[in-house]
Amino acid sequence: MDFYPTLANQLSPKEVFESYRRFKKGDEPLALLGVGGRTAAYYAGGQPMLFSDPQSTYAWLLGAPAGQRRFVSVRSDQLARLNQLYRTARRTNLPVLDGRSSQIVLVASDLLPDEKSENPLDRILLSAPPKPQRPLDVNLEDKLQILGIDIADERGRLVDAIGPGRKYHMKTYFKVLAPLTVEWEGFIHIDGYRRRHNGDHKLAEGKYPLSMWNKDDFIVDDHEFTLEPNFTQGTYTIYFGLYSGETRLKVKTGPHDGENRVVVGTLNVQ
Numbered sequence: 001m002d003f004y005p006t007l008a009n010q011l012s013p014k015e016v017f018e019s020y021r022r023f024k025k026g027d028e029p030l031a032l033l034g035v036g037g038r039t040a041a042y043y044a045g046g047q048p049m050l051f052s053d054p055q056s057t058y059a060w061l062l063g064a065p066a067g068q069r070r071f072v073s074v075r076s077d078q079l080a081r082l083n084q085l086y087r088t089a090r091r092t093n094l095p096v097l098d099g100r101s102s103q104i105v106l107v108a109s110d111l112l113p114d115e116k117s118e119n120p121l122d123r124i125l126l127s128a129p130p131k132p133q134r135p136l137d138v139n140l141e142d143k144l145q146i147l148g149i150d151i152a153d154e155r156g157r158l159v160d161a162i163g164p165g166r167k168y169h170m171k172t173y174f175k176v177l178a179p180l181t182v183e184w185e186g187f188i189h190i191d192g193y194r195r196r197h198n199g200d201h202k203l204a205e206g207k208y209p210l211s212m213w214n215k216d217d218f219i220v221d222d223h224e225f226t227l228e229p230n231f232t233q234g235t236y237t238i239y240f241g242l243y244s245g246e247t248r249l250k251v252k253t254g255p256h257d258g259e260n261r262v263v264v265g266t267l268n269v270q
Helices: 003-011 014-023 037-044 054-061 076-090
Strands: 030-033 049-051 071-075 096-098 104-108 134-140 144-153 167-176 185-192 195-198 218-226 234-244 251-253 262-269
Touching: 014 071, 014 096, 014 104, 030 054, 049 054, 054 071, 054 076, 071 076, 076 104, 134 262, 144 234, 144 262, 167 234, 185 218
Parallel strands: 030 049, 030 071
Antiparallel strands: 071 104, 096 104, 134 144, 134 251, 144 167, 167 218, 185 195, 185 234, 234 262
């Protein structure tokens, strides 16, 4: 019965502005990106600055005087671009002080030592090189390096074998070698015994376009999959690659099958 209050919290900016009042010191200012000004003025107790684009918002956010912070209430569909601009300058993700809502988040120009960011993009853009369960070293056209994959169950536990009809995650780890101008999509083929599981999907759940991937970023693509019931016990081969239309991103070095499919390794089905 608590569905409706939860939904209201997702859609209402009230909690975000309450968080702003809690985090700010003195007259540290608030701005808005994609959020209604009238509602903000009511909740925040003043008239915040209004911005219509991430570029000008970013310039204002990082223009805070020494010893002070600036805050922005950001509509979630603007967060990725603002985050990419912040990463370009700081090599880290944008600090999000309140990420409870799926609609509006509160960001700050800096994190204080006792604060922890709630940026939902932290699950996609990693702060350090990953250590995958199955390491790889694959070069895709000098654009991306595939560092390896994890196979995990619904609880996030790494597994060596899977069963049909249950949900699993294949996490593919990338290092960005150069800017990307094509919005490639990912495919997973699990082949064997005249069967194939086909897992075409948007990379990074479609939440962080490839055009925003900066050089030297570490990215994880988390794709949920379920093998069909007709997959019998045995050892299958996992292939992975990127495609756009009828074109696949070419495998320059690393294990592949000659058709620009990365040979990830084998998968035991029980």
